[in-house]
Amino acid sequence: MSHTDVTHGRWRKSSYSGPDDGNECVEIATSPTHIAVRDSKTPSLGTLTFPAGAFAVFVSALKESEDRPA
Known part of the structure; x- marks a missing residue:
């Protein structure tokens, strides 16, 4: 996977995302x-x-x- 493909990967929300602050978080996708x-x-x-x-x-x-x- 090239770095340009990373945005088509699986996105994960921050572990700090919860019921009270779930609308204010970042998501990440990773490649090697x-x-x-x-x-x-x-x-x-x-x-x-x-x-x-x-x-x-x-x-x-x-x-x-x-x-x-x-």
Whole structure:
């Protein structure tokens, strides 16, 4: 699957999507080399595609920032 095919893959909603905030989340689709991200409320408006390694660094940075005191 090329990175251009990732948007035709299986989309998954964020694990934070629940009954109270289910309308405000992102969806992702993955391939071996790329991650695609879109707004679950308006998926037809656009998709961002990232190299898998860059996305992993981004997610790690978010997790680290959650652990830091405000």
